[in-house]
Amino acid sequence: MSTARCEIAPQTNANRAAFLDALAWAEGTDNGRQATTDRGYDVLVGGGLFTSYATHPNILVPIPRYKISSTAAGRYQLLYRWYAPYAKSLGLIDFSPLAQDKIALQQIREQGALPLIDAGDFELAIAKVRNIWASLPGAGYGQNEQQMANLLAAYSRAGGAIK
Template sequence: MTRYEFALLALAAVGYVVWRDWQRSEEPGAQSPDFIDQAENLFYDATEGNFFGGTEDTDMGQAQLNRAAFLLTIRTGEGTAGNDGYRMLFGGGKFDSFADHPRQVVTALSNGKPISSSAAGAYQFLRRTWDTLAARLGLTDFSPASQDAAALELIREAGALGDVDAGRFALAVRKVRKIWASMPGAGYGQPEVALERLQAAYQAAGGVVNG
């Protein structure tokens, strides 16, 4: 590959990342991690010595508690940790039926900017993200259990599930920050929640921090 070809390839990659983040900022909500996210997280694992998450020594009883606590952490960031969080529409409204993703596009202000989004549920799934996850996992409704399962699948896709299980809290948050705009360092121009607040919610829910 010539220097010119390499420069064009690098420019295209940078352009894609900018386009990807711009597109996501236009419609906040849970997004399936793309290959850029996954490559970044695998590279981070490799450089930090945590390649593939390293779950073989994990206490699976505690791992299940960590998963539940981490899901609560995400709901805390998304503002859906209350009793009606699983019924939440973007902008704060509620939907009535768990039969399916509500598929309503709502326009609301975010940081003073009007944004239209189909985000819904405890993890603010976009309808297109939900359809992909529901087909993959065989989910037949939008119930709380289905929403939790889909959120765990996004965490797994991001390469963060092993970190959640092992209690590597800050690393797990870093890996999912491009999926949920409320995570610290997401960089989408949406309100972000401080890592300290998220960790406090995680530990209060029984999650253990091991790094």
Template structure:
């Protein structure tokens, strides 16, 4: 048994690490899903899942630029083009919204800044534009992911050549955040 462990310790550690990481953040994720009605819980859980998928989840989520650097002012979308791994992007904030997308949503919703509240409203609008808002609210997670995959490069099937998260990991985060899957 000892030799088996020595030969396979990397695989054992990798198998244990992902669930352990998710369990460590599960308490915080569940606390964020404080609303009591299923619709708002599912929406908040889906937004949290997008942050996780985009790699922004955490204390600085709303201040994150593409590539992980931070910006300092919520007065407006920072519109800073970052080149990383051969990809140049103006994505910013918790939901990694591109500047050109932000301009459209900002105008449509009459948003005055790039504050966390404005970013949340914008993300909900982007979900709605993709025809997925009813799916999100109803807990039709798979359908919502499929419809939103072209909005967020990290969702499975996005096809933008960036790292895509697995459906299983996203569903797990969604549920840890309090999201309820439709029966």
């Protein structure tokens, strides 16, 4: 596994890359406190790591604090049930960093948030995608939600511009 940020796609501008970095920070996969060796692309929910990008690891991890179990994995904590449909629709062959970024960008696109991110309308973009990531402000899943100011700071540190 590499520690360099992968090349997501030519159409991925600085705001999109910063938004993905902010999501990883919010999800706790790439926030400096995680034991990741690959910027969060190798993180299981709960903090464990996986070692192969051949496919989504599909490991059911109990999370007693929230009285749930989850298959969330990777930098953006994608559930296993969503991996196969996204892999098929996007023509992906693995769960590599590039594949994870493409899936996250597709999820963002589906919520209509890409133009907002491109325009630097960070808070509205977060509001559009908060139903996907439980860590975002206002997500409402009963899990730890980040404060908007801290999330915005992570986005700015990653080079994102605000309108």
